[in-house]
Amino acid sequence: MALVQHESVVFDLWDLMNRCLGKPELVTRVLKKFEVQLAGDLDRISAALNSENYAVAREVAHRLKGAAANVAAHSLQEQAHALESAIQLGLEDQYGIVMHGLLREQERFVEAIKQIQLS
Secondary structure, eight states, X not given: OOOOOSOOOSOOHHHHHHHTTTOHHHHHXXXXXXXXXXXXXXXXXXXXXXXXXXXXXXXXXXXXXXXXHHTTOHHHHHHHHHHHHHHHXXXXXXXXXXXXXXXXXXXXXXXXXXXXXXX
């Protein structure tokens, strides 16, 4: 399993804008909602990993992977997929590394949405 280590685009604004029918206000709402969901999901994953509840961690990582895809946050999607795969394969030594990658992508996402001005 390869951990995603390159710095890629945080999310594809044009893709998301198309998904939101070209409505900047909808893009803003979607990004803000995802930001809150992301924080909650990462907290749940971390708690599940700490308590060795790998089924829950994998389920939340899977859900996060889909949500990230929906907002065109491809780096987050890749990291969530990497964690889901690591858990599915039982690669416990990789959980912390991949979780670190997810947290780094969360930071990049939060910074990126602060930088965009849609309206």
